[in-house]
């Protein structure tokens with residue numbers, strides 16, 4: 001499998017060559033030249049495979065150049081009962097007739113990002129070793145991404161993580177998760193500022209190309225292709241878990257922010273998995289819902305982006321969306337490049353009235369948005385009807401799924417985090433504390449290790465230079 005850019009400016013490249021990035025030299029995103037097809041007979045032969053076996057079948061179609069035995073070993077090392085809490089890795093739970101929860105949040109940081117990030121840690125370590133390189137991952141987080149990255153990269157050879165977070169703005173639980181790590185290759189930097197300040201500092205460092213290459217600075221953000229493709233696996237896993245007939249169509253509802261998770265569902269569908277609907281669930285930050293309803297894609301300003309009670313979906317633009325638009329426009333890189341130029345210049349583009357948007361239902365996408373009140377009501381209803389407490393993001397998915405359910409079509413809602421990560425909203429909804437997995441009892445009491453820093457790029461560079469070996 002070779003990879004190209006959505007804007008046409010990348011020589012076809014191998015999986016190993018694109019693994020550490022995700023962005024093409026032309027500003028587009030890397031995508032496979034074509035989607036490998038899985039026919040009905042092959043799909044039927046996958047019934048009964050374990051999660052690692054299934055992951056191998058999916059991933060070997062995308063990462064051929066890793067080598068089959070190496071890939072298998074990396075996957076087997078990643079997806080273990082010990083790390084993910086069950087041999088199923090992503091178990092499916094029935095809520096009622098034709099309604100299911102796909103549980104993706106039993107990895108080390110209790111959010112679905114672990115499923116892909118844990119694999120990324122092992123892939124990165126392998127490829128860096130092969131290429132005789134090292135990598136210093138620099139990122140900004142307001143919660144889930146940073147901790148998932150740190151738990152995936154801790155202790156890995158050739159890799160360090162420098163993670164910026166806004167001082168005093170994460171929940172006590174999230175802070176404890178990140179700052180209690182003692183691994184010498186993990187550096188937590190608490191910035192006197194807000195999340196956007198952290199992100200600006202990361203961008204400023206990455207824009208200094210000399211510094212970036214001297215210190216081998218990289219990222220693990222949601223446009224990383226390997227993260228997307230690792231997520232394709234659990235759509236297959238869930239479909240295999242709930243169907244009997246080999247052509248049964250099921251629907252998925254996906255709490256969405258940067259469009260990485262639901263893009264993986266789109267890819268599974270393009271590969272041939274019988275998916276009827278992909279429900280894109282947004283919160284009040286409804287860039288994606290607006291697009292799927294109207295054809296208009298309008299990036300929001302920081303001022304227009306609200307802080308909600310499902311914070312991991314608070315986005316102003318959806319960084320993976322370009323990959324779907326590439327498919328929607330018949331994989332025409334010129335048109336994608338023109339649309340993104342328009343987006344840069346005017347802050348929006350509009351596909352309403354185009355023949356492609358008229359056929360958008362061919363892709364199965366539908367959408368909806370939910371509000372704080374919807375979220376609370378859904379958390380309450382789910383607790384009282386099924387005795388299950390869901391986190392606010394999963395509640396968005398359940399709420400938006402409801403009007404799209406159809407008799408005879410199973411709806412699988414993706415659980416993207418455990419409620420303990422968002423205790424405040426759970427208390428507000430249910431008047432009680434969320435349950436806490438035993439391994440997380442008292443983590444707030446552990447010693448914490450972090451560095452405080454003003455919003456000063458020079459100081460950040462000095463810190464990185466002092467704590468990582470220069471590469472060239």
Ligand SMILES: *Cc1c(COP(=O)(O)O)cnc(C)c1O
Pocket residue numbers: 111112113144145222255256257258259260261262312313393416417
């Ligand atoms: C990251 C995240 C999301 C959004 O996923 P995308 O891939 O960005 O669409 C939803 N819920 C939780 C809990 C998350 O951490």
